[in-house]
Amino acid sequence: MNTSSKKESIIWESIENVSYYLSSGEKKRAVAMFLLLFISSLLDVFGLASLVPVIMAASRPGSIFHNKYSLWLYENLKFSSERNFFVFLVLVLLLFFIVKNLFTTFINYKQEKFTARIALNVIDSQFEKHNRLPFWHFNQFGSAKLIHMTFTVTQSFINGIVRQLFVFFSEAIIVAVIVIGILIYKPALFMILIIVLVPAMLLIYKLLNKRSAHIGNQLNEARPMSYARILDAFTGFIELRLANKQEEFKQKVLKYEKNIQELDAKNFLFTQLPVKVIEVMAVLAVVTIFLYSLFFSNDPGSLVTIIGLFAAAAYRLMPSINRMLNAMVTMRGNRYAFDELIRFRSNLTQILPVQRPLQFNQRIEFNNITFSFPGTTKPMLRNISFEVNKGDKIGLIGSSGSGKTTLMNLLLRFYIEQQGNILVDDQPLTEENLEAWYKLIGYVKQDTFLMEASIQDNITLGDEQVDTERLRYAIEQASLQSFISTLPEGLATTIGERGSRLSGGQRQRIGIARALYKKTQVLVMDEATSALDNKTEREVSEAISGLANTNITMFIIAHRITTLKDCDRIYELRNGELFAEFQYDELISKTEAS
Ligand SMILES: Nc1ncnc2c1ncn2[C@@H]1O[C@H](COP(=O)(O)OP(=O)(O)OP(=O)(O)O)[C@@H](O)[C@H]1O
Numbered sequence: 266m267n268t269s270s271k272k273e274s275i276i277w278e279s280i281e282n283v284s285y286y287l288s289s290g291e292k293k294r295a296v297a298m299f300l301l302l303f304i305s306s307l308l309d310v311f312g313l314a315s316l317v318p319v320i321m322a323a324s325r326p327g328s329i330f331h332n333k334y335s336l337w338l339y340e341n342l343k344f345s346s347e348r349n350f351f352v353f354l355v356l357v358l359l360l361f362f363i364v365k366n367l368f369t370t371f372i373n374y375k376q377e378k379f380t381a382r383i384a385l386n387v388i389d390s391q392f393e394k395h396n397r398l399p400f401w402h403f404n405q406f407g408s409a410k411l412i413h414m415t416f417t418v419t420q421s422f423i424n425g426i427v428r429q430l431f432v433f434f435s436e437a438i439i440v441a442v443i444v445i446g447i448l449i450y451k452p453a454l455f456m457i458l459i460i461v462l463v464p465a466m467l468l469i470y471k472l473l474n475k476r477s478a479h480i481g482n483q484l485n486e487a488r489p490m491s492y493a494r495i496l497d498a499f500t501g502f503i504e505l506r507l508a509n510k511q512e513e514f515k516q517k518v519l520k521y522e523k524n525i526q527e528l529d530a531k532n533f534l535f536t537q538l539p540v541k542v543i544e545v546m547a548v549l550a551v552v553t554i555f556l557y558s559l560f561f562s563n564d565p566g567s568l569v570t571i572i573g574l575f576a577a578a579a580y581r582l583m584p585s586i587n588r589m590l591n592a593m594v595t596m597r598g599n600r601y602a603f604d605e606l607i608r609f610r611s612n613l614t615q616i617l618p619v620q621r622p623l624q625f626n627q628r629i630e631f632n633n634i635t636f637s638f639p640g641t642t643k644p645m646l647r648n649i650s651f652e653v654n655k656g657d658k659i660g661l662i663g664s665s666g667s668g669k670t671t672l673m674n675l676l677l678r679f680y681i682e683q684q685g686n687i688l689v690d691d692q693p694l695t696e697e698n699l700e701a702w703y704k705l706i707g708y709v710k711q712d713t714f715l716m717e718a719s720i721q722d723n724i725t726l727g728d729e730q731v732d733t734e735r736l737r738y739a740i741e742q743a744s745l746q747s748f749i750s751t752l753p754e755g756l757a758t759t760i761g762e763r764g765s766r767l768s769g770g771q772r773q774r775i776g777i778a779r780a781l782y783k784k785t786q787v788l789v790m791d792e793a794t795s796a797l798d799n800k801t802e803r804e805v806s807e808a809i810s811g812l813a814n815t816n817i818t819m820f821i822i823a824h825r826i827t828t829l830k831d832c833d834r835i836y837e838l839r840n841g842e843l844f845a846e847f848q849y850d851e852l853i854s855k856t857e858a859s
Contacts, residue, residue: 275596276433279426282603286386291379298372298379299434305372306438308365310446313581315361319354376431384423387606390613391415397612400679401639409493417488418605421481425599433592436585443585447578454574457550462579462586465546469539469590477535477598480528485601487528491521532598539590540583547579623701625689625786629653629676629818633685636675645671646841649685655786658812658819660835660849662826667838669822673789676820677708706787707780713772720749721756724778735782742815743778744808745771773805777812787818806830826852 287295322328322335329335329347344350392415395403406414448455498505498514505511554572634649646668653659661669674680676687678699686693694702715723724739725731736756740746748771752758760766760775767775780788790809806828812819813831823829830849837845847855 275593275600276430278600278603279430279596282422282606283383283427283430285606286383286390291382294379298376301372301375302431302435303438305369306435307442308368310439310442312362312365315358319351319358322354323351380423380427380431383427384419387419387422388415391419391606394609394612397615398609400674407489407493407496409496410489413489413492414605414608418485418602421599422602422606425481425595426602429592429595429599433589433596436589436592439585440582440589443578443582451571451574454571454578457554457571457575458578458582461546461550462543462582465543466539466586466590469542470593473535473538473590473594474597477532477594478600480532481598481601484525484528485605487521487525491518491525494518494521535594535598536591539594540587543579543583543586547576547583550579551576618695618697620700621697623689623692623694623698623705625655625705625818627655627690629787630688630691631672631676631685632688634672634675634682634687635684636671636680636682638680644683644841646675646682649843651836651843651846653818653820655818656816657834658821658832660829660832661820661822661838662824662829662835662852663838663844668841669838670791671841672838673708673791673820673822676787677706677789678702704783705785706789707783707785709773709776709780709788709790711791713776713779715760715767715772715775717759719754719757719759720745720752720775723760723775724782726779732782735784739778739781742781742808742811743774744811745774745778748774770803770805774808777805777808781812781817785817788812788820790819790821790823826856 284292284295322332326347329339329350335350339350342350342353344353395406395411395415444455444458447458494514494517498511498518501514502511505514551572554575555569558569558572630652631649634646635644636646637644649672661672663669671680675682678694688694689698689702689705692698716727718727721731721736722728724736740749749755749758777788777790809819809821809828810831819832821829821832826849829835829852832849835847835849835852836843837847
């Protein structure tokens with residue numbers, strides 16, 4: 266895509282990319298918008314052009330009677346004095362400008378509404394693309410990169426491409442109308458304009474084009490890195506303050522920001538250049554014609570007239586040409602957005618498999634599972650086989666890195682095994698029953714995901730139609746009742762960013778309540794107690810014990826063996842293999858003996 270698109274003009278490439286985000290109705294609206302833009306640009310030119318004859322006529326009394334159009338108007342509207350006629354003309358002009366500006370404001374309003382619509386479509390599409398990434402792939406991007414790809418890239422696309430396209434076309438229409446007017450009125454002047462302005466424009470574009478694109482690419486790399494450091498500095502606030510490292514982290518952010526600010530400044534400087542180069546070229550042309558008329562021409566008078574006309578035309582054209590060039594250079598600078606927008610686009614067109622139901626009434630079977638992480642060849646898990654009956658409580662132990670979380674990630678389908686399969690009531694877990702499986706399984710991570718919202722919203726994940734009976738059950742089973750009853754606002758209490766107003770045990774129990782609210786039948790708890798102190802471990806263990814008598818099938822990864830006291834069986838993993846199976850009492854006596 267890259268190599269072919271580099272040959273394409275940036276304008277065409279931009280139109281293609283914008284049209285991807287438009288429905289067929291929106292495409293029609295876009296065409297209508299350009300027609301309106303055309304009318305608005307014509308009115309702009311006409312507005313300026315109409316001022317000149319009125320001012321000239323006003324400065325030469327009696328001249329209106331020498332022009333056939335003004336004379337016709339004067340006579341047909343039955344004016345009795347030149348002064349009244351001028352008052353009329355000036356009022357007509359005023360009215361014209363009011364109407365014109367109301368019309369162009371209306372068009373700007375429509376244009377901005379349309380642009381906002383495109384922005385929303387792009388954010389929607391970017392979001393959806395990333396939502397559809399396989400878990401392992403999603404995990405490779407940090408939050409900073411994902412925020413960059415969803416919002417910053419969209420912003421660059423909207424401000425640096427879509428808005429610039431509108432600017433480019435409205436100015437191009439103005440330039441075209443003036444230039445065609447000059448061609449009809451004075452072909453010689455037209456030739457001089459083309460000879461002077463076209464090479465100047467090409468020169469500027471060539472000069473800035475690549476540089477601007479290069480800066481865009483550098484910014485695309487630098488921004489997510491800076492965000493990542495900012496996120497580190499803020500999320501690590503406590504640890505960094507205690508380690509007296511806040512200044513050091515600030516300096517890291519500033520290092521990236523220095524680069525970003527310098528690149529932005531360069532980009533801004535580039536937008537100032539075109540007008541200066543064009544101005545020099547225009548003056549050079551004036552000087553050349555002037556010198557030519559002085560030394561070589563037989564009719565210097567007519568050349569001086571041409572110089573005057575040329576200067577007037579160039580003076581009017583320069584701002585428009587400048588804005589056109591700026592728009593093009595800005596588009597080049599934001600071209601990196603196309604690559605980001607195109608990336609993973611196939612995710613959106615992928616046809617998701619038709620979903621089938623899945624029942625879980627009897628057992629889950631890990632059937633000879635072997636798994637290697639994407640991009641690696643050495644299997645992390647090897648030939649793992651065991652069966653779990655519905656309602657069983659299973660403990661998983663093993664030293665750090667032995668593969669416990671990875672095995673659970675396969676059960677949660679975040680990763681897919683290369684060999685073997687996982688059977689639920691004899692049905693292998695596949696893409697086709699993923700939705701049904703996700704209705705059955707819940708996951709309580711060590712760092713439970715918490716929103717800056719009320720306890721109720723955190724348990725129901727923002728359900729608008731809350732099943733109050735289910736919520737009450739979930740809170741009771743997760744042993745949250747006594748804690749919630751101490752809060753003045755009860756369930757409506759907000760818990761701070763990422764649960765900052767909760768203890769570790771309370772966070773875990775909210776995670777458990779969330780899984781229960783969802784009517785989870787299989788619950789995975791990953792290292793639920795490893796980071797907790799004795800008191801909160803007791804609280805979580807209590808919540809787990811509360812579930813011992815339910816029919817929920819549980820997989821508990823724990824570092825503290827006491828957390829597993831309600832388990833039916835405990836499996837030990839070693840180096841990615843299933844090493845041993847224990848009962849809780851066996852494990853306790855083994856640990857005491859060693
Ligand atoms: N995405 C990945 N790519 C490559 N290797 C990985 C990836 N994720 C984890 N690993 C490696 O796989 C091994 C098993 O990790 P896993 O998290 O399953 O261990 P664990 O038994 O749960 O350990 P712990 O008790 O410390 O959490 C580790 O050596 C880890 O470094």
